[in-house]
Amino acid sequence: MLKASGKVASGLGWAARLGLSPRFHAVCSRIPGLKHIARAEGRALFDVVSGFVQSQALLALVELRLLHRLTDGPLPTGDLAAFARVPAERMAVLMQAGAGLRLVRRRAGLWHLTTRGAAFLTVPGLEAMVRHHPVLYRDLSDPVAFFRGETKPELAGFWPYVFGAGGAGDPALAARYSVLMADSQGLVAEDTLRLVDFRGVTRLMDVGGGTGAFLAAVGAAHPALALTLFDLPAVVPGATARFAAAGLGGRTRIVPGSFRDEALPAGADMISLVRVLYDHGDETVTGLLRAAYDALPPGGRLVVSEPMSGGDRPDPATDVYFSIYTLAMQTGRTRSGREIGAMLSAAGFENIEVLPGFRPFVTSAVTGRRPN
Numbered sequence: 001m002l003k004a005s006g007k008v009a010s011g012l013g014w015a016a017r018l019g020l021s022p023r024f025h026a027v028c029s030r031i032p033g034l035k036h037i038a039r040a041e042g043r044a045l046f047d048v049v050s051g052f053v054q055s056q057a058l059l060a061l062v063e064l065r066l067l068h069r070l071t072d073g074p075l076p077t078g079d080l081a082a083f084a085r086v087p088a089e090r091m092a093v094l095m096q097a098g099a100g101l102r103l104v105r106r107r108a109g110l111w112h113l114t115t116r117g118a119a120f121l122t123v124p125g126l127e128a129m130v131r132h133h134p135v136l137y138r139d140l141s142d143p144v145a146f147f148r149g150e151t152k153p154e155l156a157g158f159w160p161y162v163f164g165a166g167g168a169g170d171p172a173l174a175a176r177y178s179v180l181m182a183d184s185q186g187l188v189a190e191d192t193l194r195l196v197d198f199r200g201v202t203r204l205m206d207v208g209g210g211t212g213a214f215l216a217a218v219g220a221a222h223p224a225l226a227l228t229l230f231d232l233p234a235v236v237p238g239a240t241a242r243f244a245a246a247g248l249g250g251r252t253r254i255v256p257g258s259f260r261d262e263a264l265p266a267g268a269d270m271i272s273l274v275r276v277l278y279d280h281g282d283e284t285v286t287g288l289l290r291a292a293y294d295a296l297p298p299g300g301r302l303v304v305s306e307p308m309s310g311g312d313r314p315d316p317a318t319d320v321y322f323s324i325y326t327l328a329m330q331t332g333r334t335r336s337g338r339e340i341g342a343m344l345s346a347a348g349f350e351n352i353e354v355l356p357g358f359r360p361f362v363t364s365a366v367t368g369r370r371p372n
């Protein structure tokens, strides 16, 4: 720490000592090779400082449907201003910010959608994710009080099951969160299918499987696989239509229930828990892993797939976004692959493998096997 005297505390590592030295920064800014690194580091630091403004500019672009409007073709500021009922000079500032974020670009007086802007609209679930962020934004408005645990975050209300299955009895609330999860499931399923070997499995049971989006994706990739969906009674009715539309009705079984209150049905030789563990505290997760162990036959496999903390190598997406998000939910925790592996081991699983994701902000996986 920099002391009032300007001296640096003796326990600091050399990198931090250099970082605290104004002379070091002055030297770096003059030396050709280092100048480049110093500038990139400065820009990265400013991104951290201004991230909340970037997110709010993005939210305005989304809520005013400006990116959507540009999918019909390039437009001048005036047309966008009239479309969104925003004064033209303020619209110019917003669009310029969008250009700074590389979501749009101006050419010959017209605003065009960039590849990044188009990707934002195309990646399933991204827009819905941004549109539900105001809840988290409000929860973090006093971050000091938030981290001291002195606030009552609203986010838990978005996920009514976090304080017990009884909280999730309202089908309308369940449908709201299920749509958000199903929208973003495509990428999670894609990466899980690349990480985990499903060959040799005869029946897969997806516990906390929402309205069946993950099972539909795995079922399409593995045509011989029988599928069981287990989730709360208010959630599972949404799966019937999905399975029918995907032509999977004949090989799916839907079981309503709560893993907090009852045993999991037997019959599957693989159980998946996709984006389920991070919603819950250690006690609930320990109970759930034991229930999965009991429901599997000897040799049966368990797959956990969700965004995971980087642990000893903190990850810029999961250790900031997901860890703080799950903290705001009040019950959950973003665990590292190693922590999840240890919990599987404590529940009796063997052959535990931690499979780091290709896109850690989408998912990573941990697998284990019930011993023979």
Ligand SMILES: C[S@@+](CC[C@H](N)C(=O)[O-])C[C@H]1O[C@@H](n2cnc3c(N)ncnc32)[C@H](O)[C@@H]1O
Pocket: 161, 164, 165, 168, 178, 181, 182, 185, 188, 207, 208, 209, 210, 211, 213, 214, 230, 231, 232, 235, 257, 258, 259, 260, 261, 273, 274, 275, 276, 279
């Ligand atoms: C974050 S969502 C994930 C849904 C889905 N697996 C996915 O990745 O899209 C968590 C799921 O766990 C379910 N869930 C929560 N508590 C449950 C419980 N006690 N019993 C069964 N399912 C539960 C929720 O209804 C929800 O569908």
